[in-house]
Amino acid sequence: MKANYKFSNICGTVYRQGNVIFTADGNSLLSPVGNRVSVFDLVNNKSFTFAFENRKNIARIALSPDGNVLISVDEDGRSLLVNYKRGVVLHHFNFKKPVKDISFSPDGKFIAVTHASHVQIWKTPNHLAREFAPFELHRTYTGHMDDVLSIQWAQDSQCFITTSRDMTARLFTLHPVEGYRPKTFAGHRDAVLGAYFSTDGKTIYTVSRDGALFTWKGKVESDHDSDEDKKVSIASTSTSSLSLKIIHTRWGVHQRHYFNVPGSNVSTSSRPAKVITTSFHAASSLLVVGFSTGIFGLWELPAFTNLHTLSISQESISSLAVSPSGEWLAFGAAHLGQLLVWEWQSESYILKQQGHFLDLNTLTYAPDGQTVATGGDDGKLKIWSTQSSFCFVTFSEHSAPITGVAFARYGTNVLFSASLDGTVRAYDLVRYRNFRTFTSPSPAQFTCIAVDPSGEVVAAGSTDTYEIFLWSVQTGKLLDILTGHEAPVSTLEFCPEGTNQLASGSWDRTVRVWSVFGRSRASEPFALNSDVLALAWRPDGKELAVSTLDGQITFFDVAQSKQTNVINGRNDISGGRLADFRTSAANSTAGKSFNSLAYTADGRCVLAGGNSKYVVLYDVREGEGVLLRKFTISENLSLDGTQEFLDSRRVNEAGVNIDTLMINDDDDLNEERPVDTLPGAQRGDMSVRRYRREARTKCVRFSPTGRAWAAASTEGLLIYSLDASHSNTPNSGDFDPFELSIDLTPDSVLSTLESRSYLPALIMAFRLNEQGLIQQVFEGVPRGDIKLVVRQLPLIYLVPLMRFVGGHLKQTPHIEFGLLWVHALLMSHGRTLKAGGVSGGDLPSVLRIVKAALGECEETISRLCDENVSSLSYIVDQGKLVKQREQEGHERDVEMDG
Structure with a gap:
């Protein structure tokens, strides 16, 4: 059993706060997710999340024009400089104050950063060389009387404008210009959110929060200096002609425009909506404005022609960006966790994703491992693709938090969910509809769900009646009500081996095993020392693992009805001190327990997660309870419970941690003052509850292939994988120095392939373990030699080859070539695989990968056949007609010869 799982992706959250940006080619979108950065490939419809973490939630991100350097800044002003193409952190740097905006100059040589009422210009560090002090301050600019909100560079990178x-807005030059004083653009009646240059530099646009757009124009200033003195002054600077035109212009207000977008609710319908964020595409002179009501508008300047006004969200738009081509608009809504990419010319969505805007409660993998279903406190059931990491369907029929989701073991087309609204629902994943709703005779809140392996019976446990309800999926009728527990039923699970046994755990400190389809309806109780929180069957159905409130994991042999082992995991899961704890993290084991358990596919290990920042993996073979590894789900200091030691400087005279008070003196521009507050009140209703989210894990599940596991945590749906990505593709990240020699190089492998020594070339490629090289050799083997190569392949390379073929089948259009390899492998080594006499990898997971690939090939071919029935019928008929004509011609020739 391998334990080197690494963070792979985040699926349950797509946007939290901060700004979204496009890459230089416009094909990808970068979005902050907590203290991480996710990248959405808009062309290939995939997404991934970088493994690096900021100390706190990310406030701003910026990408260099050449796409080599990414900088992310958290809420405190601490930043990470990252090699974007490799995802490697190069440097850490502290700007020492919260950053409202950060921007690379168009030539990529400088970085402009807001620093309260000042602006700092830093030289861009080299991403190829390691330096001791990579950040070098160029200049600090002053003049504003309050916080700077935005920075916009001119196209030649020689001057910039700040708001x-x-x-007010101010115009500064990068390098000192003799006789120049920064220009001030005043006249707005609210905070100025954005200022932009036109392409020719003759016009400047400023947008304020109250919905005012000012157009600034002017004429070139006339100096009293002679022409020679002016030429010398200009030549002494490195400022280009465009910037000279901008800085030597006497600017004045040319036009004033107002957006006047009405409010979305009754209380604010008489007042225009507030501007939250803006963006400008200079090449096409398009201004995009996002409002507090979820409406965005698109205006063409300088005519101020309204091209679009569309409501895309129920909450305010937190961030927006325009692609370099000006065709796509990206929007982020922090309150809903929503991310949209809109193509305004065709009026269609390129990307529309929304995560759970409240905590995730539960998750489950589909039997084929291709999808993950999640349920949250928002009452929504979402299904995510493990290949693309996108949510492709959302069910919102539940009206209360979802507490459990489950797939039938032998089918991926039906999904079940239980909720606190008193219903259990079944969903058809072919037509994407809720086709069955199960209810109890009397109202009850369901806290857990289980589906028998055949998918014919669904069971749910209640929290108020202490009963277990069983329904028939086919008819929707209530089959039975199991009684016996004396406290809320917390967990349910059917035996995976089809023995018709149902295990249930309750807060009454017992676990019961029910013979569901037997006549006696007998249940066998197992007594424990504390409340039962979670249980899990071993895949062979012979052992039951139970987690209790005291932090222990107890194992029972179901057949012999006896306890076999106990793991005291409270000390293992302890860690992370809450801000209001009076004890240290090492001693704060009270309340630490596992609320979710999951066995590996081979039954050797148990994965456990709970109300802690840790997820632990135990080896439970032969009565052992060895801790293999502890996974840290988050190091985000914005969450409570991620620090081992608290800062005593954050404690006031009363002994209370300042972070628990949640006092924010800064006015949030993204929030409007509630209309029902008293006049003069700045902070609204102080009785409104504010709390810090705690780092914890509510559910953990293993993928059916065993190559990955997922956790429903505070940060979202975290996926940890053995592979380079979260999907079941061949492992491409690790270098395996097995049986290597000095002569074994990529060139020698290619030369061996050119000499038609296909088997040695394939073995050499697997020794180097470079995916591109393996694929080149794999595709270079002729069709006629596949059987011979597979028959002579050493058994140690059988599992890696099968894993590669399974992943290759999912990506290649040459389906027949891949099927020939699969057929040759199974015909030549089928008996060996069945006997299990193969080493070098996890054989069950590899076989599942191949099976999933074959299933996808079957679906692709059947879909193509269904779409081309008429064409195939025509081709067959034409073949018959040609054959008939040939036969008639042959008979005619025979008659003429006769």
């Missing part, structure tokens, strides 16, 4: 809460 501030002091209701």
Whole structure:
């Protein structure tokens, strides 16, 4: 059993806060997710998340124009400089104050950063060389009387304009220009959120929060200096002609425009909506504005022609960006966790994703491992693709938090969910509809769900009646009600081996095993020392693992009805001190327990997660309870419970941690003052509850292939994988130095392939373990030699080859070539595989990968056949007609010869 799982992706959350940006080619979108950065490939319809983490939630991100350097800044101003193409952190740097905006110059040589009422310009560090002090300060600019909100560079990178809460904008030059004083653009009556240059540099646009757009134009200033003195002054600077035109212009307000977008609710319908964020595409002169009501508008400047006004969200738009081509608009809504990419010309969505805007409660893998279903406190059931990491369907029929989801073991087309609204629902994943709703005779809140392996019976446990309800999936009728527990039923699970046994755990400190389809309806109780939180069957159905409130994991032999082992995991899961704890993290084991368990496919290990920042993996073979590894789900200091030691400087005179008070003196521009507050009140209703989210894991599940596992955590749906990505593709990240020699190089492998020594070339490629090289050799083997190569292949390379073929089948259009390899492998080594006499990998997971690939090939071919029935019928008929004509011609020739 391998334990080197690494963070792979985040699926349950697509956007939290901060700004979204496009890459230089416009094909990808970068979005902050907590203290990580996710990248959405809009062309290939995939997404991935970088493994690096900031100390706190990310406030701003910026990408260099050449796409080599990514910088992410958290809420405190601490930043990470990252090699974007490799995802490697190069440097850490602290700007020492919260950053409202950060921007690379168009030439990529400088970075402009807001620093309260100041602006700092830093030289861009080299991403190829390691330096001791990579950040070098170029200049600090002053002049604003309040916080600077945005920075916009001119196209030649020689000057930039800033906006501030002091209701002004200022124009600065990168290098000192003799006789130049920064220009001030005043006249707005609210904070200025954005200022932009036109392409020719003759016009400047400023947008304020109250919905005002000012157009600034002017004429070139006339100096009293002679022409020679002016030429010398200009030549002494490195400022280009465009910037000279901008800085030597006497600017004045040319036009004033107002958006006047009405409010979305009754209380604000008489007032225009507030502007939250803006963006400008200079090449096409398009201004995009996002409002507090979830409406965005698209205006063409300088005519101020409204091209689009569309409501895309129920909450305010937190961030927006325009692609370099100007065709796509990206929007982020922090309150809903929503991310949209809109193509305004065709009026269609390129990307529309929304995560759970409340905590995730539960998750489950589909039997084929291709999808993951999640349920959250928002009452939504979402299904995510493990290949693309996108949510492709959302069910919102539940009206209360979802507490359990489950697939039938022998089918992926039906999904079940239980909720606190008193219903259990069944969903058809072919037509994407809720086709069955199960209810109890009397109202009850369901806390857990289980489906028998055949998918014919669904069971749910209640929290108020202490009963277990069983329904028939086919008819929807209530089959039975199991009684016996004396406290809320917390967990349910059917035996995976089809013995018709149902295990249930309850807060009454017992676990019962029910013979569901037997006549006696007998249940065998197992007594424990504390409340039962979770249980899991071993895949062979012979052992039951139970987690209790005291932090222990107890194992029972079901056949012999005896306890076999106990793991005291409270000390293993302890860690992470809450801000209001009076004890240290090492001693704060009270309340630490596992609320979710999952066995590996081979039954050797148990994965456990609970109300802690840790997820632990135990080896439970032969009565052992060895801790193999502890996984840290998050190091985000914005969450409570991620620090081992608290900062004593954050404690006031009363002994209370300042972080628990949640006092924010800064006015949030993204929030409007509630209309029902008293006049003069700045903070609204102080009785409104505010709390810090705690780092914890509510559910953990293994993928059916065993190559990955997922956790429903505070940060979202975290996926940890053995592979380079979360999908079941061949492992491409590790270098395996087995049986290597000095002469074994990629060139020698290719030369061996050119000499038609296909088997040695394939073995050499697997020794180097470079995916591109393996694929080149794999595709270079002729069709006629596949059987011979497979028959002579050493058994140690059988599992890696099968894993590669399974992943290759999912990506290649040459289906027949891949099927020839699979057929040759199974015909030549089928008996060996069945006997299990193969080493070098996890054989069950590899066979599942191949099976899933064959299933996808079957679906692809059948779909193509269904779509081309008429064409195939025509081709067959034409073949028969040609054959008939040939036969008639042959008979005619025979008659003429006769």
